[in-house]
Amino acid sequence: MSKRQLLTQAKRWVIKIGSALLTDNGKRLDTQSMAGWVDQIAELSRLGHEIVLVSSGSVAAGMSRLGWTARPSAIHELQAAAAVGQMGLVQAYESHFDTHGMTTAQVLLTHADLSDRQRYLNARSTLRSLLGLGVIPVVNENDTVVTDEIRFGDNDTLGALVANLIEADLLVIMTDQQGLMTADPRQEPTAELVSEVMASDPKLDLMASGGSGQLGRGGMATKLRAARLAARSGAATVIVGGREARVLTRLQQAELLGTLLLPEHERLVARKQWLAGHLRTKGQLVLDQGAARVLRQEGRSLLPVGVKAVSGEFQRGEMVACVDENHQEIARGLVNYNALEAAKVVGKPSHQIQAILGYVDEPELIHRDNLVLV
């Protein structure tokens, strides 16, 4: 199977569109191109792919609405432009998606949001709910409250963080070059396109060391870093020229476009390695014999009904150990309920969670994707 078949099979895509591409010479939003990408995203969605769009362009759109011709350097002016421009940006997406009968949602995030556990979980469940509802989330940085990000314009990293957050299979970074080239094509006209490579390959650092274009901020270095970040949760990345005709649908058909950066491990393996190695356990769940057996032998999710006792203090999303009746550890995983809630629902069938807690987040205590056997 060609590696490009990965793209046809990738269920969940994060598509990042950079400033360099979105703005018509930095003067205004290129709404005609935006309409073209929206048409393709609508097509991908009809084919069963789930899409989160990460779109830059608020600063440039704001500059044009405010009648500014040069990008300001003062942070508060950039933030003001972004606040004005974000309105135009989401308006343009909303109206184009509407022609396909599709609904969009605006999600503004900061890197700090994603490093706070509770906010991370909230962002994750919001995005998952939106995808479940068939809505297209349109994500940008919350420029009103950030400083460095707006200065370095690093939506590439945001795209990768979103890919990690929703466990995407694929991150597509659309930019103004055809992909990652052997050198910055603005300086080296003979530079050639790299078609397929492992994201971790050290020789890429030198290739991507050139700066950015006039309008973009991050250049290739942030795109490479984003691909490596996405690879940590097992997602592949494609860096591709967004001006190429029907670029997204052609990628979906496994056509050789742009640069494919591959992860070392497939998504679930990468995620489980990360789970196993990175988190401390905050509590324990004692399983009955049946639950211990299905976890060990069939790799299934852990339901509350198979748990006899809960100990420790843990929050939703934290790591707990699953032990058998002899206190032998079987597995560990990220728990869907906090210690108090878990204590109330253990031993009970999942359909009773609603009646016991007054709400239900998930039917499992630990989903199998979040569970590693030890």
Ligand SMILES: Nc1ncnc2c1ncn2[C@@H]1O[C@H](COP(=O)(O)OP(=O)(O)O)[C@@H](O)[C@H]1O
């Ligand atoms: N090896 C490379 N291959 C392709 N582009 C490169 C490379 N090194 C640096 N660049 C520069 O990166 C720019 C794209 O990044 P950037 O301007 O930040 O765009 P965006 O707004 O899409 O994030 C290109 O226009 C190019 O000048």
Ligand SMILES: N[C@@H](CCC(=O)OP(=O)(O)O)C(=O)O
């Ligand atoms: N959030 C800001 C800046 C983001 C930005 O420029 O990022 P990038 O497209 O990666 O260079 C905006 O929407 O203009």
